Amino acid sequence: MTDAIVSLTDVHKYYGTYHALRGITLDIRAGEFFSLLGPSGCGKTTLLRTIAGFEDVSSGTLLLDGKDMARVAANKRPTNMVFQSYAIFPHLSVAENVGFGLRRSSMDSAAKARAVDEALEMVGLKGYGTRAAHALSGGQRQRVALARALILKPKVLLLDEPLSALDKKLREQMQNELRRLQRQVGITFILVTHDQEEALIMSDRIAVMFEGEIAQLASPQDLYRRPLTRRVGEFIGVMNVLPATVSGQEADIAGLGRAPVTPDQAPSGMPEGTAGAGIRPESMSILYDGETTTRRTASGEVVEVFYYGDMTYYDVVLPGTTKPMTISMKNVAGRPVLDRGTTARIAWDAEALVLFGDT
C-alpha cells in the first residue's frame, strides 16, 4: 500500500519467553481513525508502545511514513501519545504542559504562546493556561493531554485507552469530540481500546487482536456483520451461536431448522458438516399474538428478561438446545414486555446467519 503511514511487517515481540506479539503485519492509512481492539493482555497496548518507540521489536520491520524505525528513539519519532493515565506533569501549569514539546522548535516565544492558546482552544480549554495541572478534572486532563500531543502536529497520534477512566456520559462526549478533532486536523489516530462499542463508533477500520495476533481487520460494519471467527463474533457485540450441520448450500440449525446459506455468509470459508451458525440478537424478533410474518419462524421459552428502557433483551431457549440465545426487541408503546416462562414465537432471517467452521 502506498499511502500507508504506519506499516508493520511480521513484527514479533518477546518479553523473555513470553511471546507478546506474534507476527503482526498491518498497514495503517494516512488520515484514518484506526482502532486496536481486544481483551486485556492481547498485545494491543504493546503494539501501540512499539509504534511509539517505548518498546523495540524483537523481529520484523516497522515503517513510519516510509522510514524504518528500528534505530529511532521515541523522542525522534513522528508520533505523539495520549497516555491512559494522561501523564500530565504535576509541577507545570496547563500552558507549560501543552507547550512542553515546543522547547526544541524554532518558534519564538510569542509564536509558542500563540500555538499553546490555539491548541487549548481546539480542545475547548480556552483560558485554562495558567491553571495548575492538579486542579483539573479527569475530562480536562484528557483534553490537556490531547492538546499537548496535537500541538506538535504528529504524523500519527497514539491513544492508549484514553477514555477508560471517564464516566459514561463524559466518555460519550469525548468520543464525539475525538472524532470531530480527528476530522479537523486530519492526523492519523490509532486508538487502543477494549470497549468494542467505542471502537465501532469511532473507527474507520478496526483490528481485533487476540493473544498477540490480529484476528480480523475490517471496517466496523464488516466486522459486526461478517466476523471471521466465532470468537470475533462473540467479542463484538452479542452473537448467538447454535450448532449446525452444513451440506452444500444448506444449513440445518439446532432449534431453528433448515435454511439456505450462501458462501458470502461464511467469511472464513464454507464449512462442510459440523459448524456454528451465528445470529445477532436484533436479527430475530418475538412475534406477539396474532402477528403474522413472512420471515422464518421458530419457538422457544423465555428464561430471562432484561429491561433496558429503550430495549428489552430476552434470553430464549430453543427446543433441542441448552444455551439460551439473546433476542433484542425495541420497546414500543402499547406492547407489553413478556414475562419469564412464556413460550414465544420467534421470527428470524436466514440472510442474517453467519457460519463458522468452529462450533
Added chain:
Amino acid sequence: MGIRLDKEARAGLTLIAPPFIFAILLLAVPLTAILMLSFFSQSYLTLDTTLTLDNYRTALTEPLYRLLMLRSLAISGCVTLATVILAFPIAYFVSFHVAPSKKSLWIFLITIPFWTSYLIRVFLWKVILGYNGVLNSSLQGLGIIDEPLTFILYNANAVVITLAHAFAPFAILPIFVALERIDRPLLEASRDLGEGTVGTFLRVTLPLAMPGVVAAALIVFIPTIGDYVTPQLVGGPSGLMIANWIQTLFLGQNNAPMGATTAVLAMLIVGVIALVFVFLNRRFLRVRR
C-alpha cells in the same frame, strides 16, 4: 466562657496528652532553661541571676564566635552538598534501575553502616585518613606519593568526609522516596514529546524529586551543624565547630550562661536556615497533586 470540646476532641486530647507532656518535659523545659540561663551571668563559682544582655553583646562582638559559627555553617554546608550530591545517584539507581522486587533489599543494605556505633565509624575514618593510616600507606606503597598526606586528617576536610559518610542513608532515603513517587508514564510522556534522557531528567525527574532533595538537605544540615564529636575526634584545631565551643564554655570554662547564649544564637541561625528550606519545600510541594 471556656471552649466547649466535643467528644471527639476530648478523646483526641486524651490520646495526645502523654506524648505531649513528655515533649514538654524533654523539649520545652530544657529549652526554656537554656533561654533563661543565657540572660544570667557567671561570677566565678556563683550564678548571677540578674538579667543581662552582656552575654549576647560578647557573642556578637568577639571575633571567635563569628569565626566558629561561620566555619560551622561552611562545614555543614559542604557536608550537606557532598551528601546530597553523592546520595542522589544512589537513590536514582535504586529507584530506576533495580528490579522492584529487589528495592527493599537494596535499601536495607544501604542502612547496614548504621548498625555500627557512630563513634566507631568516626574512629574508622581516623584509621583510614591518619598519618600512617590505610590511605597514606596504600598510596605510599603504590609509589604515588613520597610523604604521607597531612591535609586529610585533623582539619575541616576530615570532618566533611566523615560526616558525609555518616549521613548518607539519611539523604538517600528521602530522595529515593521522592523518586519512587514519580509516575513512570511522566518520563515516557517527556520522551514522547521530544526530550532525550538529559532533557527528561532536567525537566521532569529533577523538579519532581526536589521535595526529597530539600528534605534530605534539611535532615543532613541541622544535625551536622550541632555535631561536636566528629570535629573533636578528626577535626584538629582548624576543624573545631561552634558546638565544641559550647561544650568548652559549659564544661571547660564553667561558664554556663555564656554557653547557653551561644547555643541560643546557634539555634536561631539554624532555625532561620531551616525555615528557608521548609519554605522552599512548600513551594515545590504546592504545585504537586
